[in-house]
Amino acid sequence: MNNAAEKFAASMSALGLDTPSPRIAVAVSGGGDSLALTLLLNDWASARGGNILALTVDHSLRAGSADEARTLHEQLQKRGIPHDILTWEGDKPSSHIQERAREMRYKLLAQKCAEAGITTLAVAHNAEDQIETFWMRLAHGSGLDGLAGMASSADKDGLRIIRPLLNFSRAELRGVCKTYGAAWAEDPSNQSEKFLRPRLRAFENMLAGEGLTPQRLAQTLQKLSDARGALEAVTQKALAAATFHPAGYVTIQPSTLLAEHAEIQRRMLSHILQSVAPQEYRTGHDALEILRTDISRENFNGSTLSGCEIFPSKGQLVFCRELAAVAPPAPLLNGMIWDGRFRVSGYPSGDSLTIGVVGEAGVSILRKQGETAPALERQLGTFSAKILRVLTGVWQGQNLVVNIV
Numbered sequence: 001m002n003n004a005a006e007k008f009a010a011s012m013s014a015l016g017l018d019t020p021s022p023r024i025a026v027a028v029s030g031g032g033d034s035l036a037l038t039l040l041l042n043d044w045a046s047a048r049g050g051n052i053l054a055l056t057v058d059h060s061l062r063a064g065s066a067d068e069a070r071t072l073h074e075q076l077q078k079r080g081i082p083h084d085i086l087t088w089e090g091d092k093p094s095s096h097i098q099e100r101a102r103e104m105r106y107k108l109l110a111q112k113c114a115e116a117g118i119t120t121l122a123v124a125h126n127a128e129d130q131i132e133t134f135w136m137r138l139a140h141g142s143g144l145d146g147l148a149g150m151a152s153s154a155d156k157d158g159l160r161i162i163r164p165l166l167n168f169s170r171a172e173l174r175g176v177c178k179t180y181g182a183a184w185a186e187d188p189s190n191q192s193e194k195f196l197r198p199r200l201r202a203f204e205n206m207l208a209g210e211g212l213t214p215q216r217l218a219q220t221l222q223k224l225s226d227a228r229g230a231l232e233a234v235t236q237k238a239l240a241a242a243t244f245h246p247a248g249y250v251t252i253q254p255s256t257l258l259a260e261h262a263e264i265q266r267r268m269l270s271h272i273l274q275s276v277a278p279q280e281y282r283t284g285h286d287a288l289e290i291l292r293t294d295i296s297r298e299n300f301n302g303s304t305l306s307g308c309e310i311f312p313s314k315g316q317l318v319f320c321r322e323l324a325a326v327a328p329p330a331p332l333l334n335g336m337i338w339d340g341r342f343r344v345s346g347y348p349s350g351d352s353l354t355i356g357v358v359g360e361a362g363v364s365i366l367r368k369q370g371e372t373a374p375a376l377e378r379q380l381g382t383f384s385a386k387i388l389r390v391l392t393g394v395w396q397g398q399n400l401v402v403n404i405v
Contacts, residue, residue: 004168004176008040011164015153017120022050024162025113026122027105028083029056030072032184034124036173037165039180041122042081054083055112055121057105068185075182086112103280110159114335119160125150126165126173131204131217143285144231148224157278157337169214235267242272248341249320249387250276257317258296265292276319277307278340313384321357321390329356332394342392353401358393365400 012018022045028034038054045052054076058069069085076083086108088101113121130149137146154161165173177184208214238260242252250272257265266288273283283306291305295317302311307325311318327339332353336344347353358366366388383391394401 004172004179005040005043007168008164009044011152011167012044015162015164017162018048020049022048022120023052023118024050024120024122025053025055025109025116025118027057027109027124028054028072028076030068030185031124032174032177032186033126033129033165033170035072035182035184036168036176037122037124038076038081039079039182040176041164042079052081053112053116053118054081055109056083056085057108058085058087059101059104072185084112106156110157113159119158120162121159122162122164124165124173125163126168126170127214127218128170128204130166130221131214134217134221135204144224145228145282147221148228149221156280157340158343231263231267235264235271238264238268239271242268244275247387247391248276249318249390251316251318253315254295254312254317262289262292272319273306273308276321276341277325279306309386309390311384311386313386318384318387320384320387323357323359323390326357326390329354329395338392347394352396354395356393356395357389358391358400359389361398362391362393362395362400363388 009018017024024041024045026034026038026041028038038052042052056069056072058065066087073083073085088104088108109121113119133149134147140146150163150166152163152166174184204214241256242250244250252268252272257268260268266285269288269291270282273279287305291303291310294300294303295310300312302309304310304322307322308319309322321339321341330336330338332344332347332355334344334347336355338344338355342355344355363385
């Protein structure tokens with residue numbers, strides 16, 4: 001156990017989390033991987049004066065899942081580990097079940113973390129998961145970033161998702177459970193040939209017999225990850241030439257972008273698009289290459305991609321939200337994230353406020369305000385009409401209360 005605990009502590013330290021009084025949520029299904037993570041994390045946090053919140057999502061997709069969640073709840077309660085069960089209510093999909101279940105799982109987990117004021121969520125992906133992800137992405141033609149595997153840390157809508165077990169094997173994690181005397185459950189879908197991951201495990205066993213062991217493949221993944229890190233560092237340096245405006249759009253000199261190597265250009269475009277219109281999955285290589293090629297043409301006059309509108313204006317290349325892709329207006333609530341970009345805070349409730357784009361109606365209001373406010377008129381003059389209409393605004397009925405510029 002000491003070896004596992006020390007190894008886990010090193011992982012948490014590498015994630016920058018070895019701080020006093022940590023408070024972290026952990027996703028636990030009751031399987032051997034996530035249960036081991038919960039036990040290790042609880043001891044680690046307690047030793048630093050902190051605490052954890054264990055969260056289980058009951059997808060209600062098979063008989064007995066609710067009983068399994070309650071059994072896990074009792075086991076964790078006996079160990080003094082706070083635990084909540086989150087249930088997926090409503091109709092369930094008939095196709096792409098695992099994908100939809102994953103989306104709902106993260107949605108429910110993120111909602112609970114927000115309610116609890118927790119900003120870090122630990123998940124139990126391990127070394128074998130990383131390798132299986134490599135094979136799946138290779139089959140789909142992924143580039144370097146995809147093949148380098150899952151990152152040990154990622155941010156999603158303000159929630160930091162950490163994977164401290166990527167250097168642990170499944171055997172090690174089940175050893176942790178045995179040492180704690182904790183019983184784990186096996187999800188039947190992990191053995192079902194209907195799904196890709198179980199089929200990949202048989203394939204991995206065959207390759208291991210030819211010398212391509214998980215350990216050797218893990219070494220290759222680390223080299224790919226190092227290469228990804230180096231390219232990312234170059235990209236971040238190049239992105240310093242772009243201006244990321246608080247209002248949610250980005251500008252950069254076309255010549256500055258095009259002076260970089262093609263691979264860095266694609267990476268810069270990927271970052272900019274993700275900043276303007278956050279997506280669960282970044283824009284693919286082929287689409288980025290088409291956009292990069294289009295931008296390099298002298299007659300480029302605009303394009304749309306991944307919820308963004310890209311066009312030249314006043315010697316700059318502008319990336320702003322595509323009007324047709326913006327989220328619909330929504331009631332304004334403190335703590336909400338609107339359009340995947342803006343977190344609301346500091347607004348009074350109960351005033352029938354909504355958040356949405358400025359739109360054509362808002363542009364007209366702003367122009368009229370500008371007639372009596374020279375400073376505002378000068379500011380408006382710096383915006384393209386395309387940018388103006390997709391600025392974010394707070395509305396009270398037909399009145400534009402606040403515009404984010």
